[in-house]
Amino acid sequence: MVNPVLVEVTRGALVESRHRGMIAVADAAGGLVYAAGDIEAAVFPRSACKAIQALPLVESGAADAYDFGNREIALSASSHSGEDAHAALAAEMLGRAGRGVEDLECGAHWSFQQPVLIHQARTREMPDALCNNCSGKHAGFVCACCHQGIDPKGYTGYDHPLQAQIREAMADVTGALVGTDVCGVDGCNIPTYAVPLKALARGFARMATGEGLSPTRARAARRIIDAAMAEPYYVAGTGRACTALMEMAPGRIFAKTGAEGVFCAVLPEQGLGIALKCEDGTTRAAEAMVAAVLARLLADDAALSERLRLMADSGLKNWNGTDVGRVRAVLP
Amino acid sequence: MVNPVLVEVTRGALVESRHRGMIAVADAAGGLVYAAGDIEAAVFPRSACKAIQALPLVESGAADAYDFGNREIALSASSHSGEDAHAALAAEMLGRAGRGVEDLECGAHWSFQQPVLIHQARTREMPDALCNNCSGKHAGFVCACCHQGIDPKGYTGYDHPLQAQIREAMADVTGALVGTDVCGVDGCNIPTYAVPLKALARGFARMATGEGLSPTRARAARRIIDAAMAEPYYVAGTGRACTALMEMAPGRIFAKTGAEGVFCAVLPEQGLGIALKCEDGTTRAAEAMVAAVLARLLADDAALSERLRLMADSGLKNWNGTDVGRVRAVLP
Numbered sequence: 001m002v003n004p005v006l007v008e009v010t011r012g013a014l015v016e017s018r019h020r021g022m023i024a025v026a027d028a029a030g031g032l033v034y035a036a037g038d039i040e041a042a043v044f045p046r047s048a049c050k051a052i053q054a055l056p057l058v059e060s061g062a063a064d065a066y067d068f069g070n071r072e073i074a075l076s077a078s079s080h081s082g083e084d085a086h087a088a089l090a091a092e093m094l095g096r097a098g099r100g101v102e103d104l105e106c107g108a109h110w111s112f113q114q115p116v117l118i119h120q121a122r123t124r125e126m127p128d129a130l131c132n133n134c135s136g137k138h139a140g141f142v143c144a145c146c147h148q149g150i151d152p153k154g155y156t157g158y159d160h161p162l163q164a165q166i167r168e169a170m171a172d173v174t175g176a177l178v179g180t181d182v183c184g185v186d187g188c189n190i191p192t193y194a195v196p197l198k199a200l201a202r203g204f205a206r207m208a209t210g211e212g213l214s215p216t217r218a219r220a221a222r223r224i225i226d227a228a229m230a231e232p233y234y235v236a237g238t239g240r241a242c243t244a245l246m247e248m249a250p251g252r253i254f255a256k257t258g259a260e261g262v263f264c265a266v267l268p269e270q271g272l273g274i275a276l277k278c279e280d281g282t283t284r285a286a287e288a289m290v291a292a293v294l295a296r297l298l299a300d301d302a303a304l305s306e307r308l309r310l311m312a313d314s315g316l317k318n319w320n321g322t323d324v325g326r327v328r329a330v331l332p
Numbered sequence: 333m334v335n336p337v338l339v340e341v342t343r344g345a346l347v348e349s350r351h352r353g354m355i356a357v358a359d360a361a362g363g364l365v366y367a368a369g370d371i372e373a374a375v376f377p378r379s380a381c382k383a384i385q386a387l388p389l390v391e392s393g394a395a396d397a398y399d400f401g402n403r404e405i406a407l408s409a410s411s412h413s414g415e416d417a418h419a420a421l422a423a424e425m426l427g428r429a430g431r432g433v434e435d436l437e438c439g440a441h442w443s444f445q446q447p448v449l450i451h452q453a454r455t456r457e458m459p460d461a462l463c464n465n466c467s468g469k470h471a472g473f474v475c476a477c478c479h480q481g482i483d484p485k486g487y488t489g490y491d492h493p494l495q496a497q498i499r500e501a502m503a504d505v506t507g508a509l510v511g512t513d514v515c516g517v518d519g520c521n522i523p524t525y526a527v528p529l530k531a532l533a534r535g536f537a538r539m540a541t542g543e544g545l546s547p548t549r550a551r552a553a554r555r556i557i558d559a560a561m562a563e564p565y566y567v568a569g570t571g572r573a574c575t576a577l578m579e580m581a582p583g584r585i586f587a588k589t590g591a592e593g594v595f596c597a598v599l600p601e602q603g604l605g606i607a608l609k610c611e612d613g614t615t616r617a618a619e620a621m622v623a624a625v626l627a628r629l630l631a632d633d634a635a636l637s638e639r640l641r642l643m644a645d646s647g648l649k650n651w652n653g654t655d656v657g658r659v660r661a662v663l664p
Binding site for chain 2: 011013017106186260279281285322
């Protein structure tokens with residue numbers, strides 16, 4: 001099937017570019033509340049499923065053993081901007097397990113956020129692995145290993161015991177088959193598994209409600225979701241969409257972006273999970289799409305819904321500050 | 333019509349993202365040599381038509397009066413990376429007309445290229461208008477005004493005499509109607525006109541062959557195309573696609589990118605113009621598309637064609653240098 005146009009980018013009176021995609025909104029039983037495009041398609045969730053990947057850290061007792069609060073747990077499920085506070089907290093997490101930056105296997109990169117990159121360029125010769133947007137997740141991985149007596153060396157490999165735990169959690173939460181045939185290597189070197197978009201939506205509904213999960217897993221899932229909602233800055237950073245969405249409605253919206261135009265979200269009050277992908281992998285479109293679908297689902301709260309609609313239909317300015325067009329969601 | 337998928341982004345064994353788009357290859361008479369997608373669609377050429385926008389500078393005699401060589405003319409048709417050499421040459425061009433950075437109306441921005449941005453962050457408090465990727469074009473605009481005795485103030489406005497000259501050139505070269513109904517404001521604040529993709533392709537064929545253009549315009553057009561091919565670094569910059577394509581086959585390929593996934597190119601030997609747009613506005617796809625279509629058109633040169641194919645099907649590595657997938661053109 002051809003996915004529908006879900007976002008238009010306008011310039012003057014014309015549509016300049018178009019983004020197609022698919023959206024699934026499901027409850028924990030898999031009942032669909034909203035669907036657009038091919039929601040059966042297998043999608044790499046990339047970083048949008050970091051909350052699921054953080055389950056072993058909490059379930060194993062490692063988070064408690066190392067006295068992790070909301071900030072540390074939020075960072076373990078984050079794609080942070082590499083701000084100094086993010087890198088420092090990742091280092092502190094590693095330190096609690098007697099480990100350090102040398103144990104991270106995620107690689108290093110300069111921040112994707114221009115203001116942060118400018119700051120880094122002025123204060124560092126080169127970025128280290130703590131600056132990697134995944135360093136909090138990887139610090140959590142190292143801590144999960146150490147607490148369980150597993151040697152963290154090689155923890156990013158498909159055959160490492162930690163990745164087996166993550167794979168089991170991913171399969172259990174989403175109900176999808178995850179193995180080598182749907183496996184790719186993610187930007188931070190760990191395996192990523194393509195799962196049907198509707199299974200991902202249902203999985204996030206289960207993360208919030210605990211339905212269908214073991215009591216231990218249900219508690220861990222809700223703790224991760226709650227920690228992210230309590231500390232949205234540590235899930236992304238200054239000016240980022242995930243942070244803005246969660247700050248808009250404290251405790252009522254969980255939202256997490258992933259590379260290549262993926263977004264997952266949860267409405268805990270309604271027990272709904274949301275998973276979406278922009279077909280072409282563009283972040284600006286995924287952000288407009290998630291804001292638009294949240295605005296619909298939260299229509300009962302007029303003020304909140306209006307703020308979400310502003311994010312789903314935002315103005316484009318040029319270098320002189322002139323209004324030149326819009327990025328607007330056009331959901332069917 | 334639904335535009336075909338022209339570029340696939342793979343991860344492991346799966347296709348992760350897809351880019352749709354349209355491509356037109358035409359001769360100066362408008363005869364189509366290759367077409368994919370909706371080539372009747374009106375497309376904002378954005379910076380891909382800077383060679384056309386530079387016509388008044390050369391036709392008016394300003395380029396000669398200010399002793400501009402290939403570098404200056406190439407920069408006047410460039411979207412440069414803001415490297416020090418680019419900013420310095422834009423300043424020098426303005427100086428030849430007794431003008432300076434304060435006359436530029438393009439606004440200022442940090443470089444879009446990470447290595448250049450890092451250098452700028454370490455050597456500047458803030459970027460100025462000379463760092464704007466369009467500063468060479470704007471320096472050319474200011475010079476074109478000064479030589480013709482036109483006050484450059486307000487030269488970015490639709491009603492300014494310089495924009496009227498550019499509009500006339502755009503209509504003449506492409507044969508399309510350009511006016512307020514197809515006008516948007518570009519990133520650097522000048523008017524941009526949406527024209528049918530096939531008209532843009534034909535227009536670039538005419539820029540190379542001069543067919544259908546007045547003798548003065550034909551000479552100016554070829555001089556701009558030749559200057560860009562002679563000094564590709566001044567059209568874009570280090571590591572950029574336009575520069576790489578023109579360096580691959582000196583004097584045989586002209587190529588110029590535009591925002592929102594546009595690319596225009598010329599094969600002077602064959603008298604062909606190429607215009608393409610990725611529907612969703614993504615640069616990685618437009619680059620793969622232009623390389624793929626050039627590889628086909630230059631198939632007689634096996635070595636060159638192979639280099640172009642490598643650019644049309646390039647590997648993706650993650651932060652650890654692991655191969656994770658490809659960005660590959662899949663032209664029908």
